[in-house]
Amino acid sequence: MPPIEALEPIVLTTHQWSAHFNIPWYLFLGGMAGGTLIVAALADLLGGRDERYQALSRIAAYITLPIITVGLLVLTFHLGKPERGILFPLYMSNFRSWLTIGGWIIAVFFPLNVAYAALWYFRMQRSYRLIVAALSIPAGVLMALYTGFLLSGSWSVPGGFWFTPLWDTKYIPVLFLISGLSTALAACGLIGLAADHLKLPGVGGRELRGASETAGTLSLFDTLVIVLEAGWIYIMLAAFAAGTAGQKLVYEILTAGYLSMWFWWGFIALALALPFLASLVEVYLVRVLRVHADWLLYVKFLMVLVGGLLLRYVIVWGGDIKKPLAFPPSKWPFNLY
Numbered sequence: 613m614p615p616i617e618a619l620e621p622i623v624l625t626t627h628q629w630s631a632h633f634n635i636p637w638y639l640f641l642g643g644m645a646g647g648t649l650i651v652a653a654l655a656d657l658l659g660g661r662d663e664r665y666q667a668l669s670r671i672a673a674y675i676t677l678p679i680i681t682v683g684l685l686v687l688t689f690h691l692g693k694p695e696r697g698i699l700f701p702l703y704m705s706n707f708r709s710w711l712t713i714g715g716w717i718i719a720v721f722f723p724l725n726v727a728y729a730a731l732w733y734f735r736m737q738r739s740y741r742l743i744v745a746a747l748s749i750p751a752g753v754l755m756a757l758y759t760g761f762l763l764s765g766s767w768s769v770p771g772g773f774w775f776t777p778l779w780d781t782k783y784i785p786v787l788f789l790i791s792g793l794s795t796a797l798a799a800c801g802l803i804g805l806a807a808d809h810l811k812l813p814g815v816g817g818r819e820l821r822g823a824s825e826t827a828g829t830l831s832l833f834d835t836l837v838i839v840l841e842a843g844w845i846y847i848m849l850a851a852f853a854a855g856t857a858g859q860k861l862v863y864e865i866l867t868a869g870y871l872s873m874w875f876w877w878g879f880i881a882l883a884l885a886l887p888f889l890a891s892l893v894e895v896y897l898v899r900v901l902r903v904h905a906d907w908l909l910y911v912k913f914l915m916v917l918v919g920g921l922l923l924r925y926v927i928v929w930g931g932d933i934k935k936p937l938a939f940p941p942s943k944w945p946f947n948l949y
Contacts, residue, residue, distance in 0.1 A: 634686050636924040639759045640795070641683030643788050644920070646755030647796025648676040649725055653745035653752070655826075661738075668826045669745075671807065672800045673729045679799075680722060680755075714758045721751045756792035760785030763931065777858030778866075778930040783848040787927075790841045791920050794883070797834040798916035801827040805906055805913075827909050828898065834916065835891040842884050862933060866926070874926050883919020887912045 652672030659665025728748055731741040764781040778784075805827050852863040866875045890912040897905040 634689070636921065636928045638683050638687040639762070639788065639924040639928070640921045641679050641686065642759040643756045643792030643924075644795040644799060645676050645680035645683060645725075645792075646721070646752040646757075646759075646789075647792040647794070648672045648679060648752075648799060649721070649728070649748045649755070650752035650793065651796050651800050652676065652728065653748040656745045657742060664826050668800060668804060668830075670732045671803050672796070673725070673732050675799060675803055676725050677729055680718075680725060684718065684722075714762055717751075717754050717758050721755045724748055724751050753789065756789040757785045759792070760788035763927065775858070776931045776933070777852075777856065778862045778927060778933065780848075780859075783844070783851070784927065787841070787844055787848065787923075790837060790844055791883070791923055794834055794837045794841060795917055795920035797830045797837065798913040798920075801830040801834070801909060802913040802917070804830070805910060809906070827906070828894070831891055831894065831909055831912060834912075835888060838884050838888050838891075838916075842888075845880075845884075858933075862930060865933060866930065871926055871930055874922060874929070878922035879919050879926055881919075882915050883923060887916050887919075890915070 649672070652669045655665045655669035655672065659669065724744065724747060728741070728744045731744060761781065763776075763779045764784050808825075849863060849867070852859040852866075855863075865871050890908055894905045894908045894912070897903045897908070
């Protein structure tokens, strides 16, 4: 029998969150909604009266509404008592909880999105729209960050018994913000291509002219965001590899354990490496060979979306691993000697 001091620490796992599809989907849709509202606002503010960027802003403002609506429905009906989520100000009195903070973020984000989409729909004066656009950027950032803090701040207690090493407040909220922006650019590009190619009617019978012309620009911006996302993942993994016992355990599980296939092929390959490669090929085909490569943009945007969703699954599944519990013999409630 090995000496008591040599015993391995206890590692507890649960299936409280990974057993449900609701949480990863809400994190994905909430982050993407925050990103699409940011894209809409930036295209409106920086694009001037350029018809291409006005079409992009209009598309992004419109699609944000169904994305956040579906996300909120997924989250609300995951609750044991959905009415508590809908009437959160009456039931949630802990104002330091990210569930409560997130409720107020959503309470600002949703009507702001409705107002912005309505301003586009009724083609009201641009000065009014720009005011809402300026407010939409911080609202979108907070919405995307909140999806990360919801994990990091609500479902773990640092240093406590149920602390989840992977859901670190230093890394997950920023990761979800970057990923939300990447998936938002992909969603806008995909809808823009489809709207133009299928000749979908726009507001007032007008077509969304020039929507596909911004797809290449969106792809280039998304490539920059992908590089940023890859850099942030590297920083996170490096910190985990040299961190606490719990972080080292998570690092091993992500890179070589039972989540490694989902992490490397589902996220790294599908959301980062392959879209980056597709961007290089698309630029070469368009700029050098003068060949249309919209089909490649379709593939790239779809990969980014699927990879972004799988990232949320990996993070939620990784939350089942809890902090290793080391019980030195001096603190045992019984004596083995």
